[in-house]
Amino acid sequence: MSLLHWAVLSPFLLAILIPFLYKYLRRIHTGWFVLILPVLLFSYFSRFISSTKQGETITERATWIPSLGIHIDFYVDGLGLLFALLITGIGSLVILYSIFYLSKEKEKLNQFYVFLLLFMGAMLGVVLSDNLIVLYSFWEFTSLSSFLLIGYWNERERSRYGAQKSLLITVFGGLSMLGGIVLLSIMGNTYSIRELIAQSSELLDHPLFIPALLLILLGAFTKSAQFPFHIWLPDAMEAPTPVSAYLHSATMVKAGIYLVARLSPVFAESGVWFWLVSIAGLVTLFWGSFSAVKQTDLKGILAFSTVSQLGLIMSLLGIGAAALHYDTLGDNIYLAATVAAVFHLINHATFKGSLFMVAGIIDHETGTRDIRKLGGLMQLMPITFTVAIIGAFSMAGLPPFNGFLSKEMFLAAMVNVLELDIFNMETWGVLFPVVAWVASVFTFIYSMIVVLKPFTGKLRHLDKKPHEAPIGMLISPIILASLVLVFGIFPNLLSSSIIEPAVASIQPSLADPDYHVHIAFWHGFHPEVWMTIGIIVVGIILYKTLSKWNGIYRIVPDRFSLNSLYDHGLKGMERSASTIMKFLMTGSIRNYLLSIFLFFILSLGFSLYWKDAFVLDTGNFAPFGVYEVVLAAIIVIGSIAILFAKSRLTSIILLGAVGYTISLFFVLLRAPDLALTQLVIETISVALFLLCFFHLPLLASRKEERMTFRLNNALISIGVGVIVTLIALSAHSNKLFASISSYYLENAYKEAGGKNVVNVILVDFRGLDTMFEISVLSIAALGIFAMIKLRLTGRKDKS
Incomplete structure (x- = not known):
C-alpha cells in the first residue's frame, strides 16, 4: 500500500491504540496524543496543493476484489484535497478544543477519541475513494461512528434518541445510494467514478439513468440534512459541542454536498x-x-x-x-x-x-x-x-x-x-x-x-x-x-x-x-x-x-410537524411489528416450520409455473444399476417408516439407517472422502440424538409416545419434497453455464498443492466461505450459551 493509503487508514490504527494509551497514561489528557495525527495529516495533504493547482491528480491503487472490479483506489484532486484539508484542519482545532472542554476525570475519553478517529478515517475514505463500493463502505462507517459520537452521553435519553434518529435516516439514505451505485455499475460496467464521468454522455440515455440519479440523491439528501430529511440534525445537537463543531459544520453533513459535487459530471x-x-x-x-x-x-x-x-x-x-x-x-x-x-x-x-x-x-x-x-x-x-x-x-x-x-x-x-x-x-x-x-x-x-x-x-x-x-x-x-x-x-x-x-x-x-x-x-x-x-x-x-x-x-401545532410524523411513524412500525410477532411467534417450532415451508412451496412453485422453468432432460443422466435401486428403496422405506415409528428410539435408529445408506451411495459413486464424512456426521448425529433422547422429560402417561396422523403436515411434507425434486431436475436438465468442476480438477494440485480436490476447495478455493461458516457456527454457539446462562441466572434470581 502507498503512503496515501496509510494516511487514510492511520486514524483507524490510532483508534486501536487509544485504549492502551488511556490505560497507561492517565495523567495526561488523551487528546494530546490524538492531536498529533490530524496535524500530521493536514501537513501531509498540504503538500498536494501545488500539484492540484497545476491540474494534476495523484492516484494510488491497492487491489481488493479484482474479479468484481473492486479496488481500494484513492485519488487526490482539487475537490478531494479541499475536503481532506477541512477534515484534518478543522479536526485538529476540534481536538485541541476538546482537550479543554472535556474533563479527563469526568468523561470516558478513551471512547470519545476512538469514535472521533473512526469518524475522521471514514470521512477521509469517502472523499478520496474512486471506487464507489469502497466509498459506500466508508459512507456507512461515517453513519455508524457519528451514531456513536452523537450518543456519547448515552445515559441521557435525548442523546440516545438523537443518535438513533440520525442512524435510521442516514442509513436509509445510504442503502438507497447503494442501489444507485449498483445501477451505475450496470450502466457503465465499472465502479470507478472517473470512468463513469468519462462515459457520462453515453449514460444519459440509459433507461436506468433516472432511477440511479434518484437513489444517489436520496443518499446525498439524507446525509446533508436536506428537506424533509433534515429532522435528524437538530436532535444530533445532544452530542458534546466538539462533536457538533466537527460533524455538523465541516465534515459529516458536507458528505452529501461532496457526493453531489463529485457525481455532478455524471448527472x-x-x-x-x-x-x-x-x-x-x-x-x-x-x-x-x-x-x-x-x-x-x-x-x-x-x-x-x-x-x-x-x-x-x-x-x-x-x-x-x-x-x-x-x-x-x-x-x-x-x-x-x-x-x-x-x-x-x-x-x-x-x-x-x-x-x-x-x-x-x-x-x-x-x-x-x-x-x-x-x-x-x-x-x-x-x-x-x-x-x-x-x-x-x-x-x-x-x-x-x-x-x-x-x-x-x-x-x-x-x-x-x-x-x-x-x-x-x-x-x-x-x-x-x-x-x-x-x-x-x-x-x-x-x-x-x-x-x-x-x-x-x-x-x-x-x-x-x-x-x-x-x-x-x-x-x-x-x-x-x-x-x-x-x-x-x-x-x-x-x-x-x-x-x-x-x-x-x-x-x-x-x-x-x-x-x-x-x-x-x-x-x-x-x-x-x-x-x-x-x-x-x-x-x-x-x-x-x-x-x-x-x-x-x-399557527401549525407541533403534532403536525415532520418530527411528530417521524415519531408516530416509528411508534406505528413498532406496534405493527409487535402485532405481527405476537401472531407469528407462538413458541411452537411446528408452527414456524409450517409457515416457512408453506411460503417455500407457494413462492417457488409459482415461480416455476410463471416462468415455465420446469425442464426434464434425461439425456445427461448417469446410468444406474441394481445396487442404486436397492439403496434408494431402503432410503425411501426407512424415511416412511420414521413417520410410523411408535417410539423416539425407533425413530432415531431409522434416521441413522437412512444416513448410513446415503454414505453407501457415495461409495458406489467413487467418492470415498464424502462417504467417510457422511459416516462421521451420521455417527455424531445419532449419538447426539440419543443423548438428547436421554434428557427429554418422560411422557405423562409413562407410555410410548404415539404419533397421530395430520393431513396438513402430510401435505406440506409432500409439497416440499415435490418442489425440491422439480427444482433439482430442472437445474440438472437446464444448465446455463459450463460446470466448474473441470477447473478445480485442473488447478487443485497446480495452484494449491493438494491432491484431495474436495479438501482443496474447502480450504483454499472457498477458504473465506469456510471461515465465515465457522464464524457463524461460533456466534450461534455463543448465543445458545448466553441464553442458557441467562435462564440459569434467572432461575437463581427467582429462587
Whole structure:
C-alpha cells in the first residue's frame, strides 16, 4: 500500500491504540496524543496543493476484489484535497478544543477519541475513494461512528434518541445510494467514478439513468440534512459541542454536498438533476432559516442554521450544473455558482465551527444555552463575544467577513438564473431569487439572535457565575475567527490554490487553463448589492419587532410537524411489528416450520409455473444399476417408516439407517472422502440424538409416545419434497453455464498443492466461505450459551 493509503487508514490504527494509551497514561489528557495525527495529516495533504493547482491528480491503487472490479483506489484532486484539508484542519482545532472542554476525570475519553478517529478515517475514505463500493463502505462507517459520537452521553435519553434518529435516516439514505451505485455499475460496467464521468454522455440515455440519479440523491439528501430529511440534525445537537463543531459544520453533513459535487459530471446534463438539487437546496435554505428564528437553544439555532447553509450550497451546485450546457467557459456566468458553492463551503466551515465552539464555551461557563436565560455576557466574556460577532456577522453576510463575499456570489447566481434558457426556467425561474432573498432575511435575523441575545442587555442571574473561558478553549475559535477575517479581506488567497482546482474537479469537461477565479468586494451596483441592502434593512426591522410577529410559529401545532410524523411513524412500525410477532411467534417450532415451508412451496412453485422453468432432460443422466435401486428403496422405506415409528428410539435408529445408506451411495459413486464424512456426521448425529433422547422429560402417561396422523403436515411434507425434486431436475436438465468442476480438477494440485480436490476447495478455493461458516457456527454457539446462562441466572434470581 502507498503512503496515501496509510494516511487514510492511520486514524483507524490510532483508534486501536487509544485504549492502551488511556490505560497507561492517565495523567495526561488523551487528546494530546490524538492531536498529533490530524496535524500530521493536514501537513501531509498540504503538500498536494501545488500539484492540484497545476491540474494534476495523484492516484494510488491497492487491489481488493479484482474479479468484481473492486479496488481500494484513492485519488487526490482539487475537490478531494479541499475536503481532506477541512477534515484534518478543522479536526485538529476540534481536538485541541476538546482537550479543554472535556474533563479527563469526568468523561470516558478513551471512547470519545476512538469514535472521533473512526469518524475522521471514514470521512477521509469517502472523499478520496474512486471506487464507489469502497466509498459506500466508508459512507456507512461515517453513519455508524457519528451514531456513536452523537450518543456519547448515552445515559441521557435525548442523546440516545438523537443518535438513533440520525442512524435510521442516514442509513436509509445510504442503502438507497447503494442501489444507485449498483445501477451505475450496470450502466457503465465499472465502479470507478472517473470512468463513469468519462462515459457520462453515453449514460444519459440509459433507461436506468433516472432511477440511479434518484437513489444517489436520496443518499446525498439524507446525509446533508436536506428537506424533509433534515429532522435528524437538530436532535444530533445532544452530542458534546466538539462533536457538533466537527460533524455538523465541516465534515459529516458536507458528505452529501461532496457526493453531489463529485457525481455532478455524471448527472448534471439531466434536467431532473438540475431541478431536484436546486429546489431541494432552496426549500432547505428557506425552511432551515425560518425554523432557526424560533429556537431558544443556542445549539438549536446553529443546528437549523447549518440546515439552511447546507441548502444554500446545494442550490448553488444545482444551478452550477447548468454550466455543462454552454460551450464557452470564460463567458459562462453560471459556472460562478459552482465557484460560490466551493467558496461558501470553506467559509461555512470557518464561521460555523467558531460559533459552535462559542456556544460550547457559553454552556461550559454559564451552565445553560437557553437564550431566554442569557444576557449581558459581553463585559464578562469579551474574547468570546468578539469571536461570536465575527462568526455571526459572517453568517449573516455582512462585510468585511468571508460570508459576505460568498453570500453576494450566491445572490448573483440566483439573479443570473433568470437568464437561463434551458429546463423551462422562463416560467418558474423567478422564484429562485425571491426564495433566496426571503431566506437570507431570516438568516440575518437568526445571526443577530446568536450574538445579541446572550451578550447584550442585562446580566441575568445564573446558577453558575459566568467568566471568560480558559485560553486553551479559546485558541481554536480564535483561529477560525481569524480565518473568517483573512479570507474575507484577502479572498484570493484561496482562489488559485484551492477553489479553482475544486471547481475543475466538479466541472472537468469545462476545464480551461485560461479560466481563473477572482473574488472581489465590489463589482458595482449590481442587483445583489441592492438585495443585500434590503436584507439588512428588513432584517433589522424584523429583529426589532420579533415579539410582535413570532406568533406565526404557533399557527401549525407541533403534532403536525415532520418530527411528530417521524415519531408516530416509528411508534406505528413498532406496534405493527409487535402485532405481527405476537401472531407469528407462538413458541411452537411446528408452527414456524409450517409457515416457512408453506411460503417455500407457494413462492417457488409459482415461480416455476410463471416462468415455465420446469425442464426434464434425461439425456445427461448417469446410468444406474441394481445396487442404486436397492439403496434408494431402503432410503425411501426407512424415511416412511420414521413417520410410523411408535417410539423416539425407533425413530432415531431409522434416521441413522437412512444416513448410513446415503454414505453407501457415495461409495458406489467413487467418492470415498464424502462417504467417510457422511459416516462421521451420521455417527455424531445419532449419538447426539440419543443423548438428547436421554434428557427429554418422560411422557405423562409413562407410555410410548404415539404419533397421530395430520393431513396438513402430510401435505406440506409432500409439497416440499415435490418442489425440491422439480427444482433439482430442472437445474440438472437446464444448465446455463459450463460446470466448474473441470477447473478445480485442473488447478487443485497446480495452484494449491493438494491432491484431495474436495479438501482443496474447502480450504483454499472457498477458504473465506469456510471461515465465515465457522464464524457463524461460533456466534450461534455463543448465543445458545448466553441464553442458557441467562435462564440459569434467572432461575437463581427467582429462587
